[in-house]
Structures are given as structure tokens and as C-alpha cells.
Amino acid sequence: MKDTPHGLIKGEVTGRINWTDSEFSLQITADIACYTAGQFTKLALYDGSGGDEGEWIRRAYSFVNSPNHALGQQVMEFLIIAVPDGQLSSRLDRLQVGDDVYVGKSPAGFMTLDEIPRYTKDLWLLSTGTAIGPFLSLLDEVETQQRFDNVVLVHAVRTSAELVYQDKIQHLEERYQGKFHYVPIVSRENRKDTLRGRIPALLKTGDLVNAAGIALTTDYSFFYLCGNPSMVKDTSEVLIQLGYQKHSRRSTGHFNSENYW
Ligand SMILES: Cc1cc2nc3c(=O)[nH]c(=O)nc-3n(C[C@H](O)[C@H](O)[C@H](O)COP(=O)(O)OP(=O)(O)OC[C@H]3O[C@@H](n4cnc5c(N)ncnc54)[C@H](O)[C@@H]3O)c2cc1C
Ligand SMILES: NC(=O)c1ccc[n+]([C@@H]2O[C@H](COP(=O)([O-])OP(=O)(O)OC[C@H]3O[C@@H](n4cnc5c(N)ncnc54)[C@H](OP(=O)(O)O)[C@@H]3O)[C@@H](O)[C@H]2O)c1
Known part of the structure; x- marks a missing residue:
């Protein structure tokens, strides 16, 4: 070698x-x-x-x-x-x-708590597939629990077998005492206990917001999008249609993203 x-x-x-x-x-x-x-x-x-x-x-x-x-x-x-x-x-x-x-040796990435604008009260974490990973890491932090009024974790997968880390999610539900809202979405199976479809469409119809039980507002909602690049693109377009703006260090906005490929 x-x-x-x-x-x-x-x-x-x-x-x-x-x-x-x-x-x-x-x-x-x-x-x-x-x-x-x-x-x-x-x-x-x-x-x-x-x-x-x-x-x-x-x-x-x-x-x-x-x-x-x-x-x-x-x-x-x-x-x-x-x-x-x-x-x-x-x-x-x-x-x-x-x-x-x-x-x-040297970790990297900007999808961290420090990069979330201070006005944020409701944090929306939208993921597909394995991109739930970095959100579980963020949710594990005491600061996340203390800083926000609500944190919504959306996990979109093809089949329910990919709704991973249910034990961690149950633990977060207990720890966050009503502030944590988990919204599983399955796209290729019919199930009664999850939404069916894709994040951008469910955001547009209002089904995702209803399932979370948290109203959206440009005043204090902030979104991280992570995973499949076409989900990131399509969801960004829906958010823009709904009046939200892309966030950057130079220009405060409402959402940011990380593509997995
Ligand atoms: C910032 C960042 C964080 C990432 N974190 C994770 C993680 O935690 N877990 C994880 O499984 N992957 C993660 N990825 C993706 C990972 O880096 C690899 O790209 C992935 O494992 C595929 O690598 P490969 O060598 O097997 O495929 P390659 O031989 O490099 O082929 C990649 C091709 O496969 C296709 N593809 C289909 N599904 C995926 C997918 N889920 N990811 C990547 N490409 C896909 C795309 O067309 C892509 O061009 C992350 C990527 C980035 C940029
Ligand atoms: N998941 C599996 O069972 C499985 C098994 C073996 C190998 N793989 C391979 O692993 C890789 C990653 O698979 P994955 O299932 O983790 O990730 P994925 O293909 O990104 O799918 C995860 C979720 O993202 C959704 N999605 C896809 N495009 C979207 C878009 N434009 N907007 C919104 N949502 C969108 C999918 O919905 P749709 O279902 O509607 O596309 C699915 O619900 C792929 O190469 C796949 O072939 C997956």
C-alpha cells in the first residue's frame, strides 16, 4: 500500500x-x-x-x-x-x-448552529436518506434544545425500513419536551403512520406543515436542507415561491443547504 x-x-x-x-x-x-x-x-x-x-x-x-x-x-x-x-x-x-x-484529520462544513441567524425561533431540518445524520448530530447538542422554540426533523426515505435511529428519535422526543417534531415521509410504500410523497410537493400543499403542527413564518423560521441535490433544488424553489430567501454570511435569509452529490 x-x-x-x-x-x-x-x-x-x-x-x-x-x-x-x-x-x-x-x-x-x-x-x-x-x-x-x-x-x-x-x-x-x-x-x-x-x-x-x-x-x-x-x-x-x-x-x-x-x-x-x-x-x-x-x-x-x-x-x-x-x-x-x-x-x-x-x-x-x-x-x-x-x-x-x-x-x-480535519472536519469541515458550514451546516452548524453558528451559521443559523439569531432571529430563528423555529428550526426546520429537511433531509433525504442518509442526510438525517448531520441533523441528529445537531439535535444531540444542548444548545439546539435551549436556543429554539421548536425544531422540526423531516426525514424522507423510499421505504419505512430506512426510517433509521428510531431509538435516538424517541429519546429526543422525551428530552425536548414538546419542542421536537419528527415528520417521517415514505415515498414508495403506502403507510398510515407517515406522509407519502416528496418534501417539495408536501411543503407546497401544506401537508408537511400540518404534520409538524408548527406554522411557517418568514419572521422566525429557518430551514436547513440536506441530501439528494434534486430535493435541495426543488425545495429551494418552493421556499422561494413561499417568500423565503437563501441565506448566506453576506445576506441574511431563511434557508441554507448541503448537497450529498
Ligand atoms: C458534504 C457531504 C456529506 C456527505 N455525507 C454522507 C453521509 O453521511 N452518508 C452517505 O452515505 N453519503 C454521504 N455523502 C455522499 C458520499 O460522499 C459519497 O458521494 C457516496 O457515498 C457515494 O460515493 P461512492 O464512491 O460510493 O460513489 P461514486 O462512485 O463516487 O458515485 C457517485 C454517484 O452515485 C450517485 N449517487 C446516488 N446516490 C448517492 C448518494 N446517496 N450519495 C452520493 N452519490 C449518490 C450520484 O450520481 C453520484 O454521482 C456526503 C457527501 C457530501 C458532499
Ligand atoms: N433506498 C433504497 O432502498 C436503496 C436500496 C439500494 C440502493 N439504493 C441506492 O442508494 C442511493 C441513495 O438512495 P436513497 O434512497 O438513500 O436516496 P434517494 O434516492 O435520494 O431517495 C431518498 C428520498 O428522496 C426522495 N427524492 C428523490 N428525488 C427528489 C426530489 N427531486 N425532490 C424531493 N425528494 C426527492 C426520494 O423519493 P422517490 O422515491 O420519489 O424518488 C426518497 O423518498 C441511490 O443510488 C439508490 O439507488 C437505495
């Missing part, structure tokens, strides 16, 4: 949860720098199949746990889906407890 490239450090898989045939969580222990809830780092493996032409494959993955969790910030959890023919995710899917995996 070639030398570990600058910026990566060797870690070890110390836990694994299999949610479905293709979705899993890895707990990885590595000596990385401090991170902030909502951020991501790189995971990497060496692909030696090309002989001398072997290469390091690295991709971004978001932390699921808060850096302040009981095991400490060097024990990290990642929620991953194996993309068919995906170069790295299919290899990560083969990792078991005790295996080595390489981790980016």
Missing part, C-alpha cells in the same frame, strides 16, 4: 449497525481534530486493484453523533448507503469491526 496521504489518519471500525441490505452505520475510532455538530469529514480506503496504479478513494461523510457525546469526539458514527457500483460506499459496506479505515 502507498503511504497514507497527508490529511488522512488511520482509524478502526469499532461498531457496525446494519439497517437494511444497503444502509448501515459505522462507528469509527480515530485521533481526529475537534469537529462541530453538523460537520463532515472524509473516509478513505486504498484501492490496490490497479497494481502500481493503485489509488486512495476518499469521500465526505457526515458525523451522526455530537462531538460532546459520552464516548468522546474521537469515537465517531457515520450513516452510509451503499450506492450501486459506488467506488467507496460499496467498499465501506464490506468493513467489519476491527478493520482499518482512513479518516480525514
Whole structure:
């Protein structure tokens, strides 16, 4: 194997949860720098199949746990889906407890609490698939619980088997004492206990807002959008139609986003 490239450090898989045939969580222990809830780092493996032409494959993955969790910030959890023919995710899917995996030393990303404008009272976290991960990390923070009047977690998946981390969600419901509102959406199954469809359409019809039980207002609602880039694009368009503006450091607005590809 070639030398570990600058910026990566060797870690070890110390836990694994299999949610479905293709979705899993890895707990990885590595000596990385401090991170902030909502951020991501790189995971990497060496692909030696090309002989001398072997290469390091690295991709971004978001932390699921808060850096302040009981095991400490060097024990990290990642929620991953194996993309068919995906170069790295299919290899990560083969990792078991005790295996080595390489981790980016320096976490990154701006989908954090500090980037949310101070006027925000109601925080809306809209995710598809594995992008619920960074929102669970944010929700784990005591500041999130204290700072906002309401926090809505929307998780849109294809099938109910991908409504992961139900134990964490139940714990958040107890901890937030009425301030936390969980809205699961399933797109490819008929179920009585979840909304059916896609985030942008359900936002437009008002069904998502009804399910959350929290009114939208340009005065103090703020949205983070994360996951499938077409969900991010379509939802941004609906929010703009509803009178909300994209937020940036230079221009205060109502929503910001992170695309997973
Ligand atoms: C900031 C950030 C955070 C991320 N966090 C996570 C995370 O926590 N968990 C996670 O599973 N992934 C996450 N991703 C996606 C991840 O970095 C990889 O892109 C993904 O695992 C696919 O890599 P691959 O090498 O297997 O696929 P590649 O061989 O690189 O093929 C990628 C192609 O697969 C398609 N694709 C379909 N579904 C996805 C998908 N869910 N993600 C990426 N590409 C997809 C796209 O067309 C994309 O071009 C994140 C991406 C970014 C930018
Ligand atoms: N989920 C699975 O069962 C499964 C199994 C094996 C492999 N994979 C692969 O894993 C990768 C990621 O799959 P994923 O299911 O986590 O993510 P995904 O394809 O992004 O789907 C997650 C949710 O996002 C919705 N969505 C898609 N486009 C949207 C848009 N424009 N606006 C709003 N919502 C939108 C989907 O609805 P729709 O259902 O309406 O598209 C689904 O409810 C894919 O490459 C997939 O092929 C998935």
C-alpha cells in the first residue's frame, strides 16, 4: 500500500449497525481534530486493484453523533448507503469491526448552529436518506434544545425500513419536551403512520406543515436542507415561491443547504 496521504489518519471500525441490505452505520475510532455538530469529514480506503496504479478513494461523510457525546469526539458514527457500483460506499459496506479505515484529520462544513441567524425561533431540518445524520448530530447538542422554540426533523426515505435511529428519535422526543417534531415521509410504500410523497410537493400543499403542527413564518423560521441535490433544488424553489430567501454570511435569509452529490 502507498503511504497514507497527508490529511488522512488511520482509524478502526469499532461498531457496525446494519439497517437494511444497503444502509448501515459505522462507528469509527480515530485521533481526529475537534469537529462541530453538523460537520463532515472524509473516509478513505486504498484501492490496490490497479497494481502500481493503485489509488486512495476518499469521500465526505457526515458525523451522526455530537462531538460532546459520552464516548468522546474521537469515537465517531457515520450513516452510509451503499450506492450501486459506488467506488467507496460499496467498499465501506464490506468493513467489519476491527478493520482499518482512513479518516480525514480535519472536519469541515458550514451546516452548524453558528451559521443559523439569531432571529430563528423555529428550526426546520429537511433531509433525504442518509442526510438525517448531520441533523441528529445537531439535535444531540444542548444548545439546539435551549436556543429554539421548536425544531422540526423531516426525514424522507423510499421505504419505512430506512426510517433509521428510531431509538435516538424517541429519546429526543422525551428530552425536548414538546419542542421536537419528527415528520417521517415514505415515498414508495403506502403507510398510515407517515406522509407519502416528496418534501417539495408536501411543503407546497401544506401537508408537511400540518404534520409538524408548527406554522411557517418568514419572521422566525429557518430551514436547513440536506441530501439528494434534486430535493435541495426543488425545495429551494418552493421556499422561494413561499417568500423565503437563501441565506448566506453576506445576506441574511431563511434557508441554507448541503448537497450529498
Ligand atoms: C458534504 C457531504 C456529506 C456527505 N455525507 C454522507 C453521509 O453521511 N452518508 C452517505 O452515505 N453519503 C454521504 N455523502 C455522499 C458520499 O460522499 C459519497 O458521494 C457516496 O457515498 C457515494 O460515493 P461512492 O464512491 O460510493 O460513489 P461514486 O462512485 O463516487 O458515485 C457517485 C454517484 O452515485 C450517485 N449517487 C446516488 N446516490 C448517492 C448518494 N446517496 N450519495 C452520493 N452519490 C449518490 C450520484 O450520481 C453520484 O454521482 C456526503 C457527501 C457530501 C458532499
Ligand atoms: N433506498 C433504497 O432502498 C436503496 C436500496 C439500494 C440502493 N439504493 C441506492 O442508494 C442511493 C441513495 O438512495 P436513497 O434512497 O438513500 O436516496 P434517494 O434516492 O435520494 O431517495 C431518498 C428520498 O428522496 C426522495 N427524492 C428523490 N428525488 C427528489 C426530489 N427531486 N425532490 C424531493 N425528494 C426527492 C426520494 O423519493 P422517490 O422515491 O420519489 O424518488 C426518497 O423518498 C441511490 O443510488 C439508490 O439507488 C437505495
